[in-house]
Each structure stands twice: as structure tokens, then as C-alpha cells.
Amino acid sequence: MDFSPGISYLLGQLGKAFLSPGSHISLLSLLSALFVALAVLAVRRYKKRRRVRLKLLLRALFPKRVVLSKSSFADVGYFYFNVFVFGILFGWALLSYDTLSRAITGFLTSAFGAIPPAPLPGFAGRAIITVMLFLAYELGYWLNHYLSHRIPFLWEFHKVHHSATALTPLTNFRVHPVYMCIFINILAISMGLASGIGDYLLGQPATQYGLSETNIILVFFIYLYVHLQHSQVWIAFTGWLGHLFMSPAHHQVHHSRDPAHFNKNLGSCLALWDWMFGTLHVPAAEREAFEFGVEPDRPHAHTIRGELLAPFGRAGSMIAKLFSPRPGTVPLPSPEQERI
Numbered sequence: 479m480d481f482s483p484g485i486s487y488l489l490g491q492l493g494k495a496f497l498s499p500g501s502h503i504s505l506l507s508l509l510s511a512l513f514v515a516l517a518v519l520a521v522r523r524y525k526k527r528r529r530v531r532l533k534l535l536l537r538a539l540f541p542k543r544v545v546l547s548k549s550s551f552a553d554v555g556y557f558y559f560n561v562f563v564f565g566i567l568f569g570w571a572l573l574s575y576d577t578l579s580r581a582i583t584g585f586l587t588s589a590f591g592a593i594p595p596a597p598l599p600g601f602a603g604r605a606i607i608t609v610m611l612f613l614a615y616e617l618g619y620w621l622n623h624y625l626s627h628r629i630p631f632l633w634e635f636h637k638v639h640h641s642a643t644a645l646t647p648l649t650n651f652r653v654h655p656v657y658m659c660i661f662i663n664i665l666a667i668s669m670g671l672a673s674g675i676g677d678y679l680l681g682q683p684a685t686q687y688g689l690s691e692t693n694i695i696l697v698f699f700i701y702l703y704v705h706l707q708h709s710q711v712w713i714a715f716t717g718w719l720g721h722l723f724m725s726p727a728h729h730q731v732h733h734s735r736d737p738a739h740f741n742k743n744l745g746s747c748l749a750l751w752d753w754m755f756g757t758l759h760v761p762a763a764e765r766e767a768f769e770f771g772v773e774p775d776r777p778h779a780h781t782i783r784g785e786l787l788a789p790f791g792r793a794g795s796m797i798a799k800l801f802s803p804r805p806g807t808v809p810l811p812s813p814e815q816e817r818i
């Protein structure tokens with residue numbers, strides 16, 4: 479069997495993931511997150527009049543119990559796996575995004591008539607569509623995440639992400655392919671709707687500002703703090719900032735094993751949608767005490783069998799139960815059958 483096409487495809491995907499500046503895991507964005515974390519820790523130590531030494535800061539950022547944990551090793555496996563399948567899944571979703579966007583513009587034009595092109599300079603139209611698409615991305619992310627927590631069938635597939643007991647930026651890739659497939663299709667719908675409505679209102683198609691095809695506002699947040707959401711570094715936005723933006727501590731609370739934190743903070747970069755829909759938990763300024771994970775001693779956590787295959791079995795038995803007759807609905811034998 480010739481594996482070389484698969485290997486060269488994987489290498490190409492890895493190159494894109496690390497070297498493309500707009501990628502969700504680009505080396506540049508990881509470096510940027512490292513500088514942000516170092517700066518925050520250094521300022522914190524300085525304020526407490528403690529010594530600020532790079533060695534100590536790096537030890538605080540990369541504790542051995544996290545770097546060498548089974549959970550982190552499993553994350554590396556998920557990363558390779560998802561980098562491999564992501565390109566294939568994303569290809570399907572892009573198709574529906576473009577089709578839906580054009581269909582929405584066409585529908586609005588036939589229903590309400592064409593709008594003449596807005597008398598705006600080109601950059602203003604692009605800026606408007608950039609903001610609209612970013613908000614649509616965030617809403618699609620929130621909605622998919624909400625459904626994944628609230629529908630037991632979908633939770634079986636999302637639980638994989640929550641079984642991480644240590645958080646690193648690679649935990650972002652610890653997702654089941656079924657979750658990924660639903661996510662990118664929900665995104666295609668929310669962003670397709672926004673693009674179609676935006677193009678109609680502007681009277682002409684507009685292209686968002688982006689960095690290697692990723693929305694520039696999303697890229698800004700990836701460089702600033704999204705990587706630190708999956709880390710041990712407690713950076714909490716409180717007050718009004720905590721109602722608008724999903725700080726690293728917000729997402730760490732989302733991974734908490736404490737039932738008080740379940741189903742909270744479902745957004746990606748923004749806390750706005752959580753605030754609007756009542757799922758926001760603004761973290762305390764000082765680290766809150768809780769552990770990461772879903773349940774203590776989860777069997778086969780961090781294995782292919784436990785996290786990639788078992789969810790199909792559990793979700794399948796849920797569906798089977800829906801179709802199996804309940805005790806009260808079993809038909810009684812007819813008199814003829816009883817005689818036999």
C-alpha cells in the first residue's frame with residue numbers, strides 16, 4: 479500500500495497550520511501568546527515585589543505536570559488527526575457557505591427589490607462585512623457549542639474536548655470529527671446568512687479583511703488571548719470587559735469539573751452572546767479553585783478507543799432507545815395468539 483500521497487498531504491496541512499499567519503495555530507500567533515503570558519506574569523510578580531526571572535516565568539508557564547501529562551500527549555495525537563481531516567471537512571462547508579450567501583442575496587432582491595450600491599468608500603463596505611462575519615462566526619460558534627452541551631447525543635461527541643485534564647493550546651484540536659463536521663456546517667449557515675444579508679444591504683458583494691483568508695478581527699483575538707484559554711495562566715476579564723470578551727479564565731471555567739460551572743461560557747473570543755443568552759459566568763480576578771475534566775478517573779480517557787470510537791456506541795444506544803418500545807406501549811397479545 480502506498481502511503482506517500484497521505485504523508486505529503488499531511489505535511490502540506492502541517493505547513494499551512496504553522497506557517498500561514500492567519501491559521502488558528504500559526505507559530506507567529508503562538509509566539510505572540512507566549513509574549514502576552516510572559517508580560518502578564520512578569521507584571522504580576524513585579525507588583526508583588528517578587529523577582530522577575532525568565533527561567534521562573536517559563537517554569538510557571540510550562541509546568542512538568544502539564545507538559546508531560548497523558549492528557550497533553552493525547553492532545554498532540556488529536557492535533558495530527560484533525561489537521562489531517564480538517565481540510566477535507568472544510569471543503570464541504572465552503573461550498574454551502576457560498577451557495578447560501580448567494581441564495582440569501584437573491585431571495586432578498588426578489589422579495590424587496592435591489593438596493594443601489596451604498597455610497598460608501600470601498601474600505602467602509604469591507605469593514606462592515608468584516609464585523610458582520612466576525613459576529614456571525616461568534617454566534618455560530620456559541621450556537622454549536624450550546625447544542626453540543628444541551629443535546630445528550632451531541633454531548634457524547636463534545637465530551638472528548640472536556641475530557642482533557644490539562645490544558646495546552648493543542649487542546650483546541652482535541653475535538654471529535656462528528657463535532658467538527660456539525661460545527662463547520664453551522665458556521666457555514668451563520669456566516670452564509672450574514673454574508674448574504676450584508677451583500678444585499680451594501681448593494682454589492684464585499685470581501686472581508688483577512689489574514690490568509692481568516693477574518694482579521696478573529697486573527698487579532700487569536701494573537702492576543704485565544705491560545706491562553708487552553709493554558710494554566712489565569713488571566714480574568716472582570717466587570718464590563720468580562721461581559722464582552724471571553725478571557726482565558728472564562729474558558730478555563732468552562733472546562734471546570736464543578737457542576738456550578740457546567741454549560742457556562744460557550745463563546746469563542748466574545749462573551750457577548752453568553753451574556754445575551756444567560757450562559758455567562760464572569761470569573762473572579764483571583765484564580766478560582768477547580769479541576770479540569772468531566773469526571774474523575776474517566777475510563778479510557780486520552781485513548782482512541784475511549785474518545786474517538788466509544789462516543790459512537792454511546793450516541794448509537796441513545797438513538798436505539800428512542801426507537802425501542804417502552805414498557806407501557808408493548809402491544810398485548812390478541813385473543814387468537816393467546817389461544818395458540
Ligand SMILES: [Zn+2]
Pocket residue numbers: 623627636639640732
Ligand atoms: Zn464545551
Ligand SMILES: [Zn+2]
Pocket residue numbers: 639649650708729733
Ligand atoms: Zn476548550
